[in-house]
Amino acid sequence: MKFSANLGFLWTDLPLPDAVRAAHAAGFDAVEFHWPYDTPAADLRAALEETGLPALGINTVRGEGNGLSALPDRVEEARAAIDQAITYAHEIEAGAVHVMAGFSEGEAARDAFVGNLRHACDAAPDLTVLIEPLNRHDAPGYFLSTSAQARDIIATVDRPNVKLMFDCYHLQIMGGDLTRQLRDCLAVTGHIQFASVPDRGPPNGGELSYDHVFAEIARLGWEAPLGAEYKPRGDTGATLGWMDRYRRA
Known part of the structure; x- marks a missing residue:
């Protein structure tokens, strides 16, 4: 399996260019940013x-x-933020922009989100536009919280480059039955992230078996790097024992 270092959580003690170098030295296959x-x-x-x-x-x-x-x-601020992200993504040749929804609810919020996602997709047809459900414990009141809701939004936006950010941590907390969720969502998934549950630590602990989850992801034919978006306990390098094990698996 291949892995991406999420540098929003890993090596946060380093300037971002040096964090990229640290991820490379540690053997990651890609990086991603907040x-x-x-x-x-x-x-x-x-x-x-x-x-x-x-x-x-x-x-x-x-x-x-x-x-x-x-x-x-x-809406005007949201589209300015989207345009900023698209510009920066092009400058560093990143492949995707995650459009963050914010804290809201109701039909007006849904309409705004759909409209802004269409703006993002049309403004950057060469990029993947990602949406990510966040769990209600860490982000109470966040507009998007389940994979079913995300799939409905993706269908409504009706653009080929809008996809789901399938975060195993958030979706396990919200709905569990992660294997079934992976199967149901794979066709609309643009990126997969992981962390242990419930502490959001490395994937070699907690209530979720990544032996099983990663094996299922591989069985489903997923080949892109999986995003390590976990909070290290102390030095990032000291938490990477999981990587060789799962890479071999």
Whole structure:
């Protein structure tokens, strides 16, 4: 299996270009980012070119919460955030933009989210536009919380480049039955992330068996790198014992 280092959580003690270099030295196959905007794109791209690691994606800015795109009264700001993310993604040759919905609910929020996602898809047909359900414990009030809701939104947006960010951590907390969710969602999935449940640590502990989950992902034919989006306990390098084991598996 292949793995991507999510540098929003891993090696956060390092400047982002150095975190890219650390991920390469540790054996990761790709990297991904949360909000890299404080780092000049040229510096980040130089580190990516130096290491040969592909950048899988970045997030739109959070605003005061967890995004803007499902806030009916902030469409202009949401689209500016989307355009910013698209520009930065192109500058570092990232493949995807995760459009963050924000804290909201109701039909007006849904309409705003759908409209903003169509804007993102049409503005960047060469990129994958990702949406990610977040669990109600870590992000109470977040607009998007289940894979079924995400699939409905994707069908409504009706663009070929809008996809699901399938985060095993969030979806296990929200619905469980992760194997079935993977099977049901694979056709609309653009990226898969993982962490242990319930502590969001490395994948070699907690209530979720990644022996089983990763084997199922491989059986389903998924070949892209899986995103390690977990919170290390202490030094990131000391938490990577899981990687060789699952790579061999």
